[in-house]
Amino acid sequence: MRLLSCAAPLGLVALWLVAASRSAAAVPRGVDPSQAALYSGPTFTCKDGSKTIPIERVNDGYCDCFLDGSDEPGTPACYSGYFWCQNLGFEPQLLSTSFVDDGVCDCCDGSDEALGKCRNTCLDRSASERQAVRDHVAFVRRALDEKQALISSAVQKQRAWQNRKGLISSEVSSQAAEVNKLQAQVKQAEATAEADRKRLAQEVEAQREAARAAEEARQQGGGQAADAEAAKQQQQQQQEQADAAQPPSQETETDEERGQRIASQWIKPPADGEEGAYEGEGLGEDGEGGHLDDDAYPYEDHDDELDDEDYHHHDDDDMAEPPLPEPPSAAEHAALEAQLQAALEKLEALQAEGLNIQRYHQGAANYDFGPNNVFLALAGRCIKDEGKRWIYEACFFDKAVQSEPHAPKNRVSLGSWHGFNSDYTQAYFTDGDPCPGDLPKRSLTVNLVCDDKEHMYGGEEPATCIYRTNLATPIACKEADLIKAEQDLQQLERHEAEIRSQIAAAEAARRDISKTEL
Numbered sequence: 001m002r003l004l005s006c007a008a009p010l011g012l013v014a015l016w017l018v019a020a021s022r023s024a025a026a027v028p029r030g031v032d033p034s035q036a037a038l039y040s041g042p043t044f045t046c047k048d049g050s051k052t053i054p055i056e057r058v059n060d061g062y063c064d065c066f067l068d069g070s071d072e073p074g075t076p077a078c079y080s081g082y083f084w085c086q087n088l089g090f091e092p093q094l095l096s097t098s099f100v101d102d103g104v105c106d107c108c109d110g111s112d113e114a115l116g117k118c119r120n121t122c123l124d125r126s127a128s129e130r131q132a133v134r135d136h137v138a139f140v141r142r143a144l145d146e147k148q149a150l151i152s153s154a155v156q157k158q159r160a161w162q163n164r165k166g167l168i169s170s171e172v173s174s175q176a177a178e179v180n181k182l183q184a185q186v187k188q189a190e191a192t193a194e195a196d197r198k199r200l201a202q203e204v205e206a207q208r209e210a211a212r213a214a215e216e217a218r219q220q221g222g223g224q225a226a227d228a229e230a231a232k233q234q235q236q237q238q239q240e241q242a243d244a245a246q247p248p249s250q251e252t253e254t255d256e257e258r259g260q261r262i263a264s265q266w267i268k269p270p271a272d273g274e275e276g277a278y279e280g281e282g283l284g285e286d287g288e289g290g291h292l293d294d295d296a297y298p299y300e301d302h303d304d305e306l307d308d309e310d311y312h313h314h315d316d317d318d319m320a321e322p323p324l325p326e327p328p329s330a331a332e333h334a335a336l337e338a339q340l341q342a343a344l345e346k347l348e349a350l351q352a353e354g355l356n357i358q359r360y361h362q363g364a365a366n367y368d369f370g371p372n373n374v375f376l377a378l379a380g381r382c383i384k385d386e387g388k389r390w391i392y393e394a395c396f397f398d399k400a401v402q403s404e405p406h407a408p409k410n411r412v413s414l415g416s417w418h419g420f421n422s423d424y425t426q427a428y429f430t431d432g433d434p435c436p437g438d439l440p441k442r443s444l445t446v447n448l449v450c451d452d453k454e455h456m457y458g459g460e461e462p463a464t465c466i467y468r469t470n471l472a473t474p475i476a477c478k479e480a481d482l483i484k485a486e487q488d489l490q491q492l493e494r495h496e497a498e499i500r501s502q503i504a505a506a507e508a509a510r511r512d513i514s515k516t517e518l
Contacts, residue, residue, distance in 0.1 A: 028059050029074030029111070030083040030100065032092075038070075046070050069097060076100045083112055089122035089499045109503070115511060120503050123496070133492050137485045143452040144482055146474035147374065154369075154376035161361035168354045175347045182340040189333040196327035204324060356380040360397065367397055370424050374475050385456035385469045392444065392459040392469045400429035400444040402467065414444040414467055424448065425476065435465035443467065450477035 027036040038044065045052040046065035053064050058071050065071040069081025074097075081097035085107030099106045101113060108125050110118025360367065360379045369376040378396035385392040386405065392414070394400045400414040415429035425448050432442030444467045446456075451472030459469040 030059070030081075030097070031073050032084040032094075044071060072097060074100065076102065083107075085109060085111055087122050088503050089120070089496075090126045120507070122503070123499065130492060130496065133485075133489050137482075137489050139452060140450070140477060140482045140485050143450055143474045143477040144479065146452055147477055150377040150475060151372050151374050154373050157376060157379075158361060158373070161357045164353070165357050165361060168350065168357060172347070172350045172354055175343065175350055179340070179343045179347050182336065182343050186333065186336045186340050189329065189336050193327060193329040193333040196329045197324070200327055201324055208321075352380070368419060370420065370475075375420075375424070377475065383454070383456050383471060385459040387459050390459060392456070392467065394427070394429065394444065394446055394456065394469070394471070396427065400432070400446075402442075412442065414442045427471075432465075439465050441465070444469065446471050448473060448476040450474070450481060452477075 027033055028039050031039055038047070039055065039058060042055055043052050044055050044058050046068060047070040048065065048068045050067060051064055053071060057064060059074040061072070061075050061077050063069060063072055063078035063081075065078065065081075067080065069078025072078045072081050073083055076097050076099075079096075079098055083095045083097050083100050085093045085095055087093060087107055087109050090108050093107070095106050095112055099112060103113070103117075105118035105121075106112050107118075108122040109120045112118075356379065360376065367379075369379070375396065380397075382393050382395040382398075385394075388405070391403045391405055391408070392400070393403070397417050399416050401411045402414055403409075403411045413432040415432035418428040418430040420427055427446040427448065429444040429446075430441070432444070434441055442465045447468070447470045449470050449472045452474055454471070454473045456469055456471050459467070461467050
């Protein structure tokens with residue numbers, strides 16, 4: 001949560017004090033004590049100056065000041081008048097006189113209704129404001145505890161750098177040697193895996209070639225058998241034709257046999273090389289032979305023109321071949337690559353640590369880390385403000401960049417580290433990438449805001465190539481904030497007790513005024 005403002009709760013305390021001071025003046029019901037002088041003489045003049053009446057006619061239930069209703073501030077006689085709610089313990093308010101004595105408690109102190117009709121609920125209504133002050137005190141305390149933890153971590157970081165500055169160089173060298181060794185192993189494993197893949201591909205291809213050759217042989221063997229069967233059928237057919245050409249003995253020929261013999265003389269078998277002899281010749285309507293039109297049999301069956309290969313054709317090229325299996329050496333190569341990646345990440349971390357030691361420990365005199373070196377907690381870190389349109393990234397004591405959420409490599413420099421302002425409420429990055437025309441180079445200002453949790457927000461470009469964002473952090477909280485918040489809380493609690501007493505006194509005074517008016 002962001003730094004809470006005490007303006008509203010403290011304003012509430014001020015209103016309580018003003019309301020308490022006004023309540024001392026005896027004024028007619030519904031009159032703002034700041035205007036008591038208008039009702040103090042023997043006569044009253046309407047605020048618009050339209051009429052002057054005896055003071056006794058104020059709040060008499062008859063509207064004399066028709067335009068502004070100022071003579072009836074405590075009754076509903078005038079529609080245009082206003083009733084002042086003192087609301088001791090909350091905020092004073094002006095209420096239309098049409099709501100006075102309507103049976104509804106509009107003022108939290110109940111003054112708009114008859115005495116005893118409403119309970120004073122003003123302190124209840126102001127409970128949220130009082131709680132806001134208490135929450136603010138707790139917030140500042142929590143943020144300062146976080147800040148103290150950051151200061152302690154900064155001290156520990158300096159000690160760790162001190163202890164490791166003599167070791168980091170050798171660790172970087174050792175890790176670099178490990179990376180070089182793994183790189184060589186990965187290269188060798190990659191070559192082995194590639195050779196195994198090629199060998200495996202050749203073996204698989206040889207198996208496929210053998211399978212294709214076997215299939216071709218099978219198909220060729222089936223074709224020879226079909227040719228033999230066709231020759232046998234042709235020989236048998238020729239024999240039948242020869243037998244039919246010999247006339248049978250008249251002694252044994254029956255009528256049926258004689259009809260078949262005569263028919264065979266009209267139907268000639270197809271000669272070798274002639275196609276469709278049976279299909280193209282036959283008896284015409286006049287009983288003579290004639291040529292049949294091809295369209296006479298639209299559903300003519302030509303299956304005999306197809307061979308077995310047409311029914312059992314498979315094109316191996318059209319069928320997707322399964323992927324080749326990976327050799328065992330490929331898994332070894334992948335494992336070595338994972339080891340290499342982990343080793344590279346460790347090397348990068350060691351190199352970054354070495355750079356931080358060199359820059360922020362050995363070269364600490366070149367940087368201002370603030371009181372008690374509290375801003376050292378931000379050294380070597382980059383914090384992002386991830387907006388919908390732009391990402392602002394501030395690396396304290398180093399650099400700042402701007403990028404796009406959907407194109408993070410498209411980066412623009414917003415400058416290098418320049419330093420803090422005098423009270424450490426702003427940080428500056430200057431001398432970034434050039435801007436078009438004669439404009440100065442890009443720059444970024446980071447406003448430091450007190451918060452109990454760290455986050456960056458509100459990035460914008462208020463002027464061309466001048467950028468701004470906010471860093472909420474416990475580092476920006478100050479002890480003075482806690483002292484002020486605790487004083488405000490003490491003052492609030494003290495005035496709350498006083499207000500309760502004043503509410504009781506105000507109720508007693510109202511009862512006395514009511515008796516006087518009666």
